[in-house]
Every structure is written in C-alpha cells, then in structure tokens.
Amino acid sequence: MGLDLEYTNGQTPLEEDEKDGLLIPTITTRADLDEYEHLNIEEAMFWITSKTLKTETIFTEKFVRNLHKRMYGNVWKWAGDFRKTNKNLGVDKWQIPTELKNLCDDALYWVQQKTYSPDEIAIRFKHRIVSIHCFPNGNGRHSRLMADIIIEKIFNLPLFTWGAGDLIQQGDIRTNYIQAVKEADQGNFAPLISFSRS
Numbered sequence: 001m002g003l004d005l006e007y008t009n010g011q012t013p014l015e016e017d018e019k020d021g022l023l024i025p026t027i028t029t030r031a032d033l034d035e036y037e038h039l040n041i042e043e044a045m046f047w048i049t050s051k052t053l054k055t056e057t058i059f060t061e062k063f064v065r066n067l068h069k070r071m072y073g074n075v076w077k078w079a080g081d082f083r084k085t086n087k088n089l090g091v092d093k094w095q096i097p098t099e100l101k102n103l104c105d106d107a108l109y110w111v112q113q114k115t116y117s118p119d120e121i122a123i124r125f126k127h128r129i130v131s132i133h134c135f136p137n138g139n140g141r142h143s144r145l146m147a148d149i150i151i152e153k154i155f156n157l158p159l160f161t162w163g164a165g166d167l168i169q170q171g172d173i174r175t176n177y178i179q180a181v182k183e184a185d186q187g188n189f190a191p192l193i194s195f196s197r198s
C-alpha cells in the first residue's frame with residue numbers, strides 16, 4: 001500500500017458495516033460521505049424554509065421521521081427508519097416509539113404551559129431526542145435541525161448558531177459542544193443553551 005496518504009484529512013475509508021444501506025456506491029471515504037450528507041441536509045433545510053408548521057405537527061413521530069428521511073434519503077436506504085440494533089448511546093431499540101411519544105407529549109405541554117423559555121424548550125427537546133437515538137446514524141444533526149425548527153416555526157425566533165463553526169469535525173467547537181451535552185445529561189441545560197447561541 002505504500003504511504004498511508006489516503007488516511008489523512010478525512011480520507012478515512014468507511015468500514016464495511018458503515019457502508020450498509022449506502023445508496024451511492026462511489027462514496028468510499030468519510031470525506032465523500034460528509035459532503036453528500038451535507039448536500040442532502042441542505043435540500044431538507046430548503047424544504048423546511050417554505051413550510052408553515054404547527055406545533056401539533058412538529059411534535060409527532062411522523063414529522064420526526066419524515067425530517068430524517070428528507071435529510072439523508074438520497075444517501076442512506078434506512079433514512080427515516082428507526083434503529084433496529086442497540087447502541088452504547090440511546091434507549092433499547094424496542095423503547096424508541098414509546099420514548100419518542102413521551103417526549104413529543106411533554107414538549108407540546110411545555111409549549112402550551114410555557115414551562116420553560118423558548119430556547120430551553122428547543123434545547124431540552126434536542127437533548128432528549130438525541131439521547132433516545134431514534135436512528136442508526138445522523139441523530140446529532142437531526143436533533144439540531146429539530147431545535148432550529150422548534151425555535152423558528154413555533155416561536156418565530158432567530159435560528160441557533162451552534163458555536164458558529166464546524167461541529168462535525170474534531171476540534172475545539174466539537175469539544176465544547178460534547179462538554180455541554182454531558183452537562184445536560186446531568187440535568188444542567190444552561191451550558192448547552194448558551195453554546196447553541198454562541
């Protein structure tokens with residue numbers, strides 16, 4: 001093989017199991033995959049921009065799954081389908097529909113009762129849905145787009161900035177983000193809320 005040039009700068013090849021359900025056979029590296037997913041997510045964001053969405057529509061399994069399908073459906077066969085295996089993060093695979101229903105019911109109540117500020121409602125929803133980990137992959141980006149949809153479509157407030165940099169690649173922004181996520185795991189949402197507005 002010679003020098004490992006192909007392993008630098010995100011040129012990491014995908015593992016065999018990571019290729020399961022890949023709809024575009026020419027994608028062979030992490031960098032290719034990031035690029036295709038990014039384009040697909042931009043399409044999903046464009047689809048959302050033109051839509052008026054009611055609170056009762058957003059907080060449903062149907063919408064949550066449809067958004068995931070819109071974000072990754074060009075790239076992954078399983079886009080929009082709940083995970084069929086257990087992961088180190090997330091609830092047991094059989095609990096996904098129930099946990100998601102509970103979250104949607106809770107979130108609807110938070111909005112109606114003004115239990116928390118708009119930012120806190122969006123961020124609590126984001127954190128709990130990524131903790132359920134509904135899908136085989138793409139949960140982090142999906143949860144952030146859900147938070148953006150909640151803040152814009154329900155509350156008519158400016159979108160989150162999410163550290164104003166690259167959250168996907170390793171780096172300081174990613175490190176700060178994961179730190180804030182871990183605080184939220186302990187029930188302290190302030191760091192994640194302030195990160196999302198930084």
Ligand SMILES: Nc1ncnc2c1ncn2[C@@H]1O[C@H](COP(=O)(O)OP(=O)(O)O)[C@@H](O)[C@H]1O
Pocket residue numbers: 089127130131135136137138139140141142181182185
């Ligand atoms: N301890 C944790 N608690 C809750 N969420 C976490 C934790 N660690 C990681 N995450 C979330 O899981 C995401 C990774 O899941 P994944 O499905 O691979 O999403 P993506 O492919 O969009 O990055 C991270 O981006 C982060 O948002």
Ligand SMILES: [Mg+2]
Pocket residue numbers: 137138139
């Ligand atoms: Mg991932």
